[in-house]
Structure formats: C-alpha cells, structure tokens
Amino acid sequence: MHELLHQISTGIVNGCIYAMLALALVVVYRSTHHVNFAQGEMAMFSTYIAAILIGANVPYAVAFLACVLFAFVSGALVERVVMRPLHHAPVLSVVTVFVALYVIVQSAAGLVFGYETRSFPSPFDALGTGGILAGHEVGILLTTVGVLAAMTAFFRFTRLGLAMRAVAVQPLSSQLVGIRVSRLLMLSWGIAGAVGAIAGMLAAPIVFLDPHMMSGIMIYAFAAAIVGGIDSPVGAVVGGILLGVFENLAGAYLVGTELKLTLALVAMIAVLIVKPQGLFGSRSAQRL
C-alpha cells in the first residue's frame, strides 16, 4: 500500500513538470496554432543561465528571477526575429524551423556550457517532512499550483489576458478593436519561455543538468498537452499529471521502466482515438 502511494505521489510530481512545460506549449499554441518543439530546449538553455549564476554564489532567488527574465526575453526575441517573418509561411515550413531551433539551441548549449552532466540545487530541501514526498517534490507541487493559479488569474481577470484570449479565438476582430496583435504574440512567446524555464529549474535537480535534459520531458509534455486538449491550460495540467501517474504505475506494475514511455504514448493514442480534441480541448481547434 505504501509502495502504491509512493508511486502515485511521485507520479504526480513528475506529472507537474510535464504539466508546466505543456502549459508553455499551450500558451504558444493558443496564439499561433503552432507547437513549439524547441520549447524544452529553450528551457534547458535558460536553466544553464541559473546554474552559472548559482555557481558564482548568486542567491537562488536572484538566479531564479534572472533565469525567468532571460527566458522571457529570449522567447519574445525568437518570436520577433524568427517566427514573425514566417507568419504566412506554410505549416510544414514552420515545423521545419521548430525542429531546426531544437537542434540549434541544443548544440549551442553544448558548445557554450559543455556536455558534462552537472548537479543543480533545489531551494526546497527544507520542505521535506520525512513523509512520502521529499522537500523538492513538495516544492514542485506548490510551484505548479502557484504558476497555474497565476496564469488563470492573468487570463481571466486582466485586460491584457482578455486581449490574449481574444487574439487566440478571433485574430481579425482583435485587430479591428485596436489590439496590437503582433505585440501580443511576442508576449505569448515570452510567457511560454518563462513558464518553460521554471519547468527546467524544477526538473534539473531530478534529471541533472545537461544539454539533453529536457528531451524526454518534452515528449511527455507534448503528449500531455495533446491528451489534455492542446488549447486548454487546465487540460495541459490534468494531462501532465495523468501521464505522470500512469507512467509510474505502468513502470512499477505492468511493463517495467524500459517500456513505460512507450505505454504512456499508447495511452495518448488511445485517448485521441476516443476523443480527438483531447480531454479538455475545444472542437474548433480541430478545424485545421
């Protein structure tokens, strides 16, 4: 029984990391209808910034803020410099650019920071109570809840959030009411970058820091976003947590750790066969 609880709770914690990266994917998808395959790599690169600052004895909180700021600005810049000129490009061209970005950012990180695996500190060790969850895991849970609450409040209660929702559903009418759509796209990319960077900093103490650290997580996050419904923030979080728990249980009791990713992806396909728009996705997102 204790073993089962342990598997479920660590599944939830892993799921939170997938959920956070999935959230970043959803933010970009909602405003551009593209999935940024390089989101995880961008998060990894930002996490290195934090690692270097922490290595230079900068306090964790300052390094955290600097990392999130770096991710925000670089996300917005990628939109402005790379994506905006491709605004009317065919979907396949955009996908190709995303794949290229993935490889370029990963190689750049290897070139600049090296390929050796590094450890990364957690600020949450003091939260450990000797219960089922370690301190860092409690911290992951709390951070995920906080980020989701902050994003929900932003989208629901601020005029800027309203404008971003408007652009997601009706870009043309949004322009007609005077919204500067291109600025909001930059902002979406910035927010996605920041959320992704938080996911990276939460994952790094568990998976360790190296240029490939986010590759596996990205597959789960992608699956989580699709299962949840690619245009739904709540769906991304629920999808991430479901996937995390399912993966752990399958790994422990059904197929062993080697096949757990495969089984998680089989589950994703099964969900999509039954509900093509994902658990929380809107049908209109399927028209493309």
Added chain:
Amino acid sequence: MTSILTVRNLYASYRSLAVLSDVSIDVPQGGMTALLGANGAGKTTLLRAISQVMVRATGEITFDGRRIDGQPCDAIARAGIAHVPDGRGTFTELTVEENLCLGAISRRDKAAWQQDMVRMYDYFPRLHAYRRKPAGLMSGGEQQMLAIARALMLSPRMLMLDEPSFGLAPMIVRQIFDILRQINTERQLSILLVEQNASLALELATNAYVLESGRVTISGPANVLRGDERVRRAYLGQPEETAHA
C-alpha cells in the same frame, strides 16, 4: 459640410484579383453615407480597404484631416474608425461583457468606458440579460446588436457597418436601424453603411454611392438617389411606379 472621411482614387485587390478601381467617396461629418450595389460590386472590399484588413489597397484615404492609408489595421481602429465586419466578428467563446470590454480595450479612460458599457445595455437590453454568457449562444439579431455595441465601445469618430440587416427578421432590422438613427443624430457619430436593403438605407442616409463592378457609377444626396430612375429600377424594385403615376 466637411468630410470626416475622404477616399480618393482607391484601387484594391485580393492577391491578383482586382476588386475596386478608382473609387472616391466622402463621408460627411456627423452624417450617414450609404454604399449600395449588387453582391460582388466591392462594397465589403471598400470597407476592408479603409480598415486595411485582408486586402491590398492603394490610394489616398484621409480621416479627420490625417492620412491613414498604409497604416496597420489596429492603428486605424485606434484612430477612431470602428468597423463592424461582415459576419459580425463576434468573439463567440467569450461572454457578452468580455466582448464589450474588448471593444474598449484600447481606451485608457476606465470610468468613461464603463459608463459607455452601461449605455450599451440601455440601447440593447437583451445584451444585459446575456452579459455573463458566451456571446455565441445569442440569436443572430442579438449578435448583430452586440457587434454594433462592441464597435461603439471604441468611442469611435466613425462607424462602418457591413450589412447589419443580413439574415435578420424585419422587426429586428427596424429595431437596429432605430438605434443607429438615434446614435447618428444624438452623438453626431458619422456612419458609413453597406446595405443590401436599399430603400431602408436611403431612408436613413444623408448621401449615397452606388458601386457596380468595383466602380462608383451613381452618387449624390440620398433623397436625389431615391428618385433616380436607375436606382429605382436596379435597387428599389419599383420600375412601374412612374409609369402609373
């Protein structure tokens, strides 16, 4: 009468398909200008060209004394032109209240736009009943009212309406046009109206233009056009009247 909007020698095309050629029109300050013409004559395209949305246009467009041609669509909206597009452009997934807030999204005068929101609910009480529900749940007529209210929330200097009567029951059309007349006279808001129902449009408008195959063929004060033989035959459907008189 001074013009709030002047369009001179406007050419417009979708990709390689030319739609408007050498169009010049004037919308008088505080007046209502009607654009008449058959389907495909270029009425919708003219509105889009003024808003710089979805169409490539060249020519001179002056609004309120300033050249606006070549500016992006959102800047033209902020300059004071509110465009109610064909198909209404409702944010159907968002609530009615959110739709109205979006209309005012470029405004910084919070107290004033919140007051405007109250006024919109006075003009269109049905919107108040639906204010917390998704706008897509409302009927076509109610959504048209919402589209007009959303445009008015911009506090525009000019309102452009693309076939507000399209697909609506005559009673609803009457209701909407009564409000438009009221807004036009009370607030001195200039209106550029595209309308299939020519007799209704000429009844309200101060001046009118007839578009045929992308060119202005007839223009003048609305009361003159009402008596114009060509307009009567083609758009008012009363060819026999003079013969019997």
